[in-house]
Amino acid sequence: MRIESREKDGVVILDLQGKLMGGPDAETFKTTFHKLLENGRKRVIVNLHGVDWINSTGMGILISGYTTMRRGGGDLRLLHVSDRIRSILYVTKLNLIFKCFDSEDEAVASFLDG
Amino acid sequence: MAGTVVLEFPSEYKFLNIVDLVCNDVVQNLCENRETANEIAISVIEAVTNAIEHGNRECCDENVRISFTCKEDRFCVEVADCGKGFDYQCYLQNIPDPANVYHLRGRGIYIMKSMMDSLEFEMVPGHGMKVRLEKVLKPKAAGEVAKN
Numbered sequence: 405m406r407i408e409s410r411e412k413d414g415v416v417i418l419d420l421q422g423k424l425m426g427g428p429d430a431e432t433f434k435t436t437f438h439k440l441l442e443n444g445r446k447r448v449i450v451n452l453h454g455v456d457w458i459n460s461t462g463m464g465i466l467i468s469g470y471t472t473m474r475r476g477g478g479d480l481r482l483l484h485v486s487d488r489i490r491s492i493l494y495v496t497k498l499n500l501i502f503k504c505f506d507s508e509d510e511a512v513a514s515f516l517d518g
Numbered sequence: 519m520a521g522t523v524v525l526e527f528p529s530e531y532k533f534l535n536i537v538d539l540v541c542n543d544v545v546q547n548l549c550e551n552r553e554t555a556n557e558i559a560i561s562v563i564e565a566v567t568n569a570i571e572h573g574n575r576e577c578c579d580e581n582v583r584i585s586f587t588c589k590e591d592r593f594c595v596e597v598a599d600c601g602k603g604f605d606y607q608c609y610l611q612n613i614p615d616p617a618n619v620y621h622l623r624g625r626g627i628y629i630m631k632s633m634m635d636s637l638e639f640e641m642v643p644g645h646g647m648k649v650r651l652e653k654v655l656k657p658k659a660a661g662e663v664a665k666n
Contacts, residue, residue, distance in 0.1 A: 425534055425567065426531065427531045460623070464625075467621075491557065491560065496625050
């Protein structure tokens with residue numbers, strides 16, 4: 405899993421590339437989210453456009469990122485969720501927790517709107 | 519698809535991608551329903567992840583064996599590890615509330631049970647845990663199979 409970070413209107417966008425499946429990915433994400441909070445970056449979009457698939461361990465990584473951001477007073481939202489990932493979100497009812505967007509502009513605006 | 523496709527590989531996460539590629543290729547030739555194909559692929563990845571993580575404890579010297587078979591109207595997958603097994607009954611009977619965001623783990627069996635038509639576990643003494651997954655398929659129209 406490769407993570408590239410960029411910023412748009414004060415919102416951090418993490419572009420993921422590869423498969424989100426546990427192993428070393430968990431530690432990479434943990435460090436990334438803690439660093440973001442340390443630097444006062446509390447509004448994060450995880451862009452899943454480049455993610456081929458995810459398993460439940462990878463879902464746990466996203467949940468961990470979400471709870472880290474929420475406990476730090478921020479939020480994490482998902483962008484470009486494929487049908488395959490969306491079906492995991494639905495069956496586990498995590499679609500009730502994660503806000504998902506198909507457009508980057510809309511995802512960024514959702515933070516600016518409050 | 520005639521016969522059985524078998525893969526065997528060491529317990530390393532990097533092999534999950536090969537499993538996914540093979541599974542998708544096999545399923546797409548049998549089933550035109552994208553949702554069904556996704557449910558099978560997701561469940562297979564969960565079963566193999568469990569075998570690597572909980573069965574073989576990520577020990578590269580221990581292999582995972584997976585077989586794909588099409589039996590009449592259903593697609594059957596068996597995933598076998600070399601581990602000591604785990605209390606799957608506990609997971610089947612006490613599935614954590616999936617809506618509880620604080621649960622980072624424990625969704626794999628829930629996902630497989632929700633997405634497949636049949637899910638069975640068997641502890642094979644001296645060999646490890648075997649998981650059987652089945653999904654009923656709507657057959658492709660005759661022309662569709664030929665096209666793929």
